Amino acid sequence: MSDRGLASTYRNQYILPEGVCMKGRIITRQKCELCGEKLVWKPERSGCFCEKHPQVSATRFIVLFTGKIFQNFKDYRAAEQYLNYLRHEKGTRKNKFNPDDYKSAKPNSFLALKDKYIAKKKQKGLKSIKKITYIIDRAGEHFGYKNIREINGAEIEDYLDSIPNISEKTRYNHMTQLRDFWKWCLGRGNIITLAEMPIFPEIDYELEYRKITDWNTQEKIISKIKELSYDFNPKILLGIDMLSTYTALRPDDIRRLTESSLDSMGILSINRPTKSKKPKKLRLHDDHINEWRSLQEKYPALPDMPFFRHTKTYGRAKAGVVFGINYLYRWWERACKEVGLEGVPLYPGTKHTTATETAKLFDPETALKASGLTEEAFKRYCLVENIENLEVVTVIREKKKKADILPFKKPKKGNE
Numbered sequence: 092m093s094d095r096g097l098a099s100t101y102r103n104q105y106i107l108p109e110g111v112c113m114k115g116r117i118i119t120r121q122k123c124e125l126c127g128e129k130l131v132w133k134p135e136r137s138g139c140f141c142e143k144h145p146q147v148s149a150t151r152f153i154v155l156f157t158g159k160i161f162q163n164f165k166d167y168r169a170a171e172q173y174l175n176y177l178r179h180e181k182g183t184r185k186n187k188f189n190p191d192d193y194k195s196a197k198p199n200s201f202l203a204l205k206d207k208y209i210a211k212k213k214q215k216g217l218k219s220i221k222k223i224t225y226i227i228d229r230a231g232e233h234f235g236y237k238n239i240r241e242i243n244g245a246e247i248e249d250y251l252d253s254i255p256n257i258s259e260k261t262r263y264n265h266m267t268q269l270r271d272f273w274k275w276c277l278g279r280g281n282i283i284t285l286a287e288m289p290i291f292p293e294i295d296y297e298l299e300y301r302k303i304t305d306w307n308t309q310e311k312i313i314s315k316i317k318e319l320s321y322d323f324n325p326k327i328l329l330g331i332d333m334l335s336t337y338t339a340l341r342p343d344d345i346r347r348l349t350e351s352s353l354d355s356m357g358i359l360s361i362n363r364p365t366k367s368k369k370p371k372k373l374r375l376h377d378d379h380i381n382e383w384r385s386l387q388e389k390y391p392a393l394p395d396m397p398f399f400r401h402t403k404t405y406g407r408a409k410a411g412v413v414f415g416i417n418y419l420y421r422w423w424e425r426a427c428k429e430v431g432l433e434g435v436p437l438y439p440g441t442k443h444t445t446a447t448e449t450a451k452l453f454d455p456e457t458a459l460k461a462s463g464l465t466e467e468a469f470k471r472y473c474l475v476e477n478i479e480n481l482e483v484v485t486v487i488r489e490k491k492k493k494a495d496i497l498p499f500k501k502p503k504k505g506n507e
């Protein structure tokens with residue numbers, strides 16, 4: 092039998108690592124057709140045979156292994172391979188070897204576990220149970236009886252990518268739900284170890300999730316902010332305009348700026364920027380430098396005073412105190428309401444919108460070239476973060492000027 096030849100070849104090639112498990116055996120329920128005796132496993136002959144009639148061999152096999160594992164085979168070679176696989180698993184996984192993984196019912200497969208998971212979620216009376224059930228069932232159709240320990244991050248990513256006609260937000264929801272399922276499996280114990288947990292793919296849905304706008308609308312809002320706030324406190328406009336120009340700037344960075352944050356070369360330093368410990372540096376556009384300086388003349392203050400502060404006491408806002416964390420947000424929202432834009436908060440409306448619009452304008456080569464500045468004056472600032480923004484920012488400013496909003500300097504009504 093050619094199968095037997097293959098089997099012995101396979102067996103000879105199977106090199107036993109040190110300490111490998113030699114448990115388990117292959118049996119058959121078939122009896123000798125001549126004498127009715129049991130057929131006995133003869134590994135050296137690759138099969139099960141009658142002791143008295145060596146020519147009588149079995150055609151059905153069962154692999155028996157520790158932990159009540161048994162599996163039927165019609166082919167000796169497959170049975171032998173499976174037994175070797177179990178021995179290898181037992182030998183390498185040692186105490187972590189879980190017989191449930193190898194039983195024919197496959198209790199640690201995706202399909203076997205998913206119903207328990209869903210039942211658990213139902214107990215909690217979650218509103219989102221329908222959605223959870225759909226997501227898990229859908230993945231169950233894909234992963235089937237595969238042991239969840241054997242499903243890696245790449246397979247999960249491929250699965251998520253294969254779901255057609257969904258938004259990135261929805262894809263993200265599928266990912267987090269599957270991740271929760273895996274975490275539940277981890278928590279149950281003896282199914283998967285922490286080290287075996289798949290790495291779940293990152294899905295960047297933020298731009299889509301957080302509604303953004305376009306430059307024209309952004310400029311309409313900034314124009315409205317100017318109209319509403321410039322006479323009251325011109326720093327509101329400057330802060331929001333800076334957020335819409337320098338994508339590296341975060342709303343909270345604005346609040347960390349002091350009177351001394353802008354140096355004589357027009358470099359802005361944020362010493363404790365949010366989300367990172369190294370100081371953030373930005374080369375400001377001349378429009379902003381000029382506005383900054385003119386506001387310093389108008390509202391003189393000590394070097395360590397917060398630059399973006401209330402210039403007069405109004406309600407709960409006290410003159411000289413830094414803008415509250417939601418102060419610019421509220422001005423942005425007020426302007427949005429007047430312009431008729433809904434659902435676009437300050438940050439998506441400024442940073443994300445500008446980043447998206449800029450990406451449309453510049454190809455990657457240009458962006459790269461823009462960072463390779465040669466002028467002596469700029470060489471000094473090679474360490475400055477986002478230096479390429481200077482060129483980009485210049486174009487952004489031109490775009491904005493086309494929208495007839497800027498420059499600053501001349502408030503609608505005199506404010507002297």
Ligand SMILES: [Zn+2]
Binds near residue numbers: 124125127142144
């Ligand atoms: Zn016999």
